[in-house]
Amino acid sequence: MKRFWSPGLGRTILFSLAVVSFVIGTYETVSRIDDKNALRDNYWLFMVSFSCVMLYRYLKPEPEPKAPAKQPPQAPAKPVPRNKRRS
Numbered sequence: 001m002k003r004f005w006s007p008g009l010g011r012t013i014l015f016s017l018a019v020v021s022f023v024i025g026t027y028e029t030v031s032r033i034d035d036k037n038a039l040r041d042n043y044w045l046f047m048v049s050f051s052c053v054m055l056y057r058y059l060k061p062e063p064e065p066k067a068p069a070k071q072p073p074q075a076p077a078k079p080v081p082r083n084k085r086r087s
Helices: 007-031 043-058
Strands: none
Touching (some): 007 043
């Protein structure tokens, strides 16, 4: 089945929704500065923003495993001579 959009588009929409809901919630809260319940009334906007950010982070694509780098063949090391005791 062909995908309607690329996988990155869904994450972009989630992030955009998170930013927009946070900005609207902040604006509504600050604009009603005299109302003591302004934050409580706009709490749902902040929770939508928080939920979108959490879902955005959860849908983060897994990094592809990197293949180990091949090391060039090395010549065999020379044997290290042992020091002999002198009498």
